[in-house]
Amino acid sequence: MSSLPPVPVLLVTGASSGIGRATSLEAAAQGWHVVLAARGVSSLEEVAAECRKAGAASTLVVPTDVGDDTAVEALVAATLDEHDRLDGVVNSAGVVAYGRTEEVPVEVFDGVLRTNLHGSVNVARHVVPVLRRQGDGRGHGTLVLLGSVVGHLSVPSMSPYVLSKWGVRVLVQQLRLENRDRPGVGIAYVAPGGVDTPIYRQAANVAGFAGRPPPPVASAERAGRQVLDHVVHPGRRGQLTLANDVVRFGHQFVPWVYDRIIETSFAIGATDLRRPVEPTAGNVLASREQDNALDGRHGSALRDLVGNVATRLTGGGRPRS
Ligand SMILES: NC(=O)c1ccc[n+]([C@@H]2O[C@H](COP(=O)([O-])OP(=O)(O)OC[C@H]3O[C@@H](n4cnc5c(N)ncnc54)[C@H](OP(=O)(O)O)[C@@H]3O)[C@@H](O)[C@H]2O)c1
Numbered sequence: 001m002s003s004l005p006p007v008p009v010l011l012v013t014g015a016s017s018g019i020g021r022a023t024s025l026e027a028a029a030q031g032w033h034v035v036l037a038a039r040g041v042s043s044l045e046e047v048a049a050e051c052r053k054a055g056a057a058s059t060l061v062v063p064t065d066v067g068d069d070t071a072v073e074a075l076v077a078a079t080l081d082e083h084d085r086l087d088g089v090v091n092s093a094g095v096v097a098y099g100r101t102e103e104v105p106v107e108v109f110d111g112v113l114r115t116n117l118h119g120s121v122n123v124a125r126h127v128v129p130v131l132r133r134q135g136d137g138r139g140h141g142t143l144v145l146l147g148s149v150v151g152h153l154s155v156p157s158m159s160p161y162v163l164s165k166w167g168v169r170v171l172v173q174q175l176r177l178e179n180r181d182r183p184g185v186g187i188a189y190v191a192p193g194g195v196d197t198p199i200y201r202q203a204a205n206v207a208g209f210a211g212r213p214p215p216p217v218a219s220a221e222r223a224g225r226q227v228l229d230h231v232v233h234p235g236r237r238g239q240l241t242l243a244n245d246v247v248r249f250g251h252q253f254v255p256w257v258y259d260r261i262i263e264t265s266f267a268i269g270a271t272d273l274r275r276p277v278e279p280t281a282g283n284v285l286a287s288r289e290q291d292n293a294l295d296g297r298h299g300s301a302l303r304d305l306v307g308n309v310a311t312r313l314t315g316g317g318r319p320r321s
Contacts (some may be wrong), residue, residue: 003231007057008087009036012064013081013123016043017292018197020092021147022224025294028056030228035079035185037064040094040289058082066093066119069126076126086130088231090144091123095284096199098277100205108204111284116164119225120145120171128175131185136155139182142234144227146170147191149244153251155270156263157207163280186234186294193241194270196296197222204282210275214266215301216243262311272304273311 010027011095014020024034028051036044036051041063046061060082064075076099079086095115098107113136134140150158151165172189179185194213197220203211223240230236239245250258280287298304 004087007031007033007302008082008231009033009035009039009079009085010088010090011075011127012088012090012092012270013037013064013075013095013119014092014146016040016289017202018092018199018220018294018296019192019223019227020090020157020193021294022220022225023090023092024051024224025054025157026157026224026228027222028052028054028059029233031055031057033057033083035060035062035082037062037066037075038287038289038292039063039065040287040292043094043287043289043292061302063114066091066122066193067114069122071186072119072122073126076130078261086127086136086141088142088144089123089127090227090231091120092147092227093148094146094199095202095204095282096158096161096211097204097206097282098157098209098211099204100157103206104160104204105206105281108206108227108281108284111281112204113158113164113167115284116161117167117171120168122165122169124175128179128185132179132182136258139179139185141184142186142188142231143175144188144190144230144234146227147172147189148264149191149193149239149241149247151191152248154262156266177254181205184289188230188234188236189238189239190227190230191238191244192218192223194218194301195246196221196298198247198291198293198296200296200298202288204280204284205277206279208276210277211270211293212272212298212304213296213301215305216241217241217298217301267312268305268308269301271308273308273316274304
């Protein structure tokens with residue numbers, strides 16, 4: 001891609017929490033212009049204040065639901081009105097639902113696909129033409145789409161999320177193919193493993209148990225730095241941890257082993273079986289912005305792992321799927 005100007009313009013969706021918040025703060029610390037989007041306005045304003053304090057050249061808050069194509073169009077237009085260009089876009093908006101395929105309520109299932117998959121398409125639909133027409137015929141700028149290690153796997157109790165992330169990964173491949181004629185346009189893919197953010201507690205849940213980031217758990221700040229690095233170097237490897245590669249290898253090359261152990265590994269490593277959860281739509285259908293934050297405060301993965309093993313050994317905490 002063409003090199004970034006001295007003070008780049010970065011648009012971040014999902015900017016009010018977790019990885020999007022950390023990416024915005026990292027860009028602000030480097031003196032960039034940041035445009036911040038998510039559904040809830042108060043938590044966005046909070047992040048804007050943090051970004052100004054961190055050193056952002058400017059902040060612009062545009063409350064936006066990425067599942068709404070017209071709203072995304074207006075978001076991109078507002079950014080161009082303010083800055084007249086776009087150097088980077090990070091689509092970090094995302095939601096999770098736990099439960100068996102047939103048990104997740106239809107509006108929640110569709111809501112996860114709407115934000116994670118259709119949201120990614122909506123962002124690409126309005127961002128890519130801008131990147132293509134910048135840079136004197138070569139194109140200019142990077143679109144980063146947030147996938148996940150589960151976009152390469154099957155995982156119990158996470159059907160809509162898994163489907164959405166497989167879709168995002170394929171969307172990246174499509175966009176790369178379609179933009180080969182513009183060497184200045186970067187389409188970056190970032191697939192985190194476990195990151196300590198609020199997404200697990202914000203999740204819709206009919207599974208009955210709490211989710212948590214699987215080890216090795218990265219901080220939101222670390223993931224944010226890695227995401228921002230992909231804005232500058234869109235060709236970088238998308239997998240954020242080596243553990244992603246191990247589990248992907250298992251799924252692809254020894255599926256008979258993977259399928260036998262994933263239910264138990266997931267229950268022990270990616271849940272907190274000691275914390276029952278009542279059925280909830282979480283933040284899938286509407287923002288619960290009071291719970292947006294930089295990190296998820298999940299604490300020690302080892303402690304939960306030991307607790308989960310003990311719960312299993314005493315016959316409790318068996319997820320329904
Ligand atoms: N944390 C992990 O372990 C992990 C692992 C792999 C991949 N990821 C991916 O990384 C991305 C960021 O996740 P995170 O962990 O940082 O989550 P998070 O802390 O829950 O943040 C999610 C952000 O998305 C916003 N959002 C949700 N629905 C939206 C919508 N329809 N339109 C616009 N904004 C919306 C939320 O704000 P509002 O609710 O106010 O809109 C919030 O700012 C997601 O794509 C997630 O799938 C995370």
